[in-house]
Amino acid sequence: MYTIKWQKRGLPQSHNLIWLHDKIYPTDIDKIIQAEFPNPQNDPELYNIVVKNMIHGPCGPLNLNAPCMSDGKCTKKYPKPYLDDTKTEDDGYPKYRRRSPKNGGFTAKIRLQGRDELEIDNQWVVPYNYFPKCSKHT
Template identity: 35%
Template sequence: MIYVVEYQKWGLPHAHFLVILKPNSKIRCPADFDKFVSAEIPSLASPHLRKIVLQHMMHGPCAQLNPDCACMKRRGNEGHCKYGYPKKFADKTTNSSDGESVCIRRVNMDNRSVIPYNLYLSSLFDCHLNVEVCSTIMAVKYLYKYVYKGHDRISFNVVQDGSTAIVDEIQEYQAGRWVSPCEAAWRIFGFDLLEMSPSVLPLQIHLTNLQTIQVIPHENLDEIISNDKRSRTQLT
């Protein structure tokens, strides 16, 4: 289990969790997906859950209904939702050719009686909980990279209006970071920003008697060599 707390630009914290299940508990087939992940609107028999989903986990409208939606303005792919909406209806959950799961989205009167069919559940946009089942190596690599990506970064410099002087990028380079009040308080109180269980510790790998030793200038080399403690490393 790994989690990393990250702060968005408006200051609110959120956590990225990676959970690796034991072999007997792993999600391996579409039938297992349906036990944990749903891309359908809850039925009228669960009004409270239905209200939450409709209020917080809906994407759209976009596409032809709303061409000016933010998701439609991806450079080089204008006119298409960058999240792939609207999704197609599906009678059952399957795996696509690229290894991603295609969740069941059935056409039924329960769904269409409240909202038009072109509004869709979102697992990537405007929701509070995004659950992803990794079934490919690429997905696993992406998630680990995403969790450890760190803070947002931008390169910038400050110049005078109308200046025609040659820009020296080295001299004018600026490095800054925005810390919101929420993050500042979190750090002042010493709350955890990440956790990894079990812990992973990098080991120094070296051949016999070829480990790296740090030496202070005034130390005697003969005493260092004869000191058994100085020869110990994490590996040995």
């Protein structure tokens, strides 16, 4: 089952509903979707893409005027909690692995408008599709 919507700039957007015969396991999810900074030594190109394009906010105490803020809280529930392993929940939504820097997670430095550099970790990474066999990530 699917629907196609047209975005404001005329590009199509597809919403798909897929039923799986077998249960999907967290290790299967981790092969496709990541919510962490990749290792900057092993894949500097992907690391830079994630730092540039896949960071939420920051919001909360770091930026109370962020568009996602409502009543002093992020409506997207960032920063996300650390998890050492991806977990599948009963509601069907996965909670993605987000390792802390103490447990092998990586960090990045970003610059907020008009402020100094800020070091962020995996709590701020928006989940992204990861295709390691692609020759280019963009």
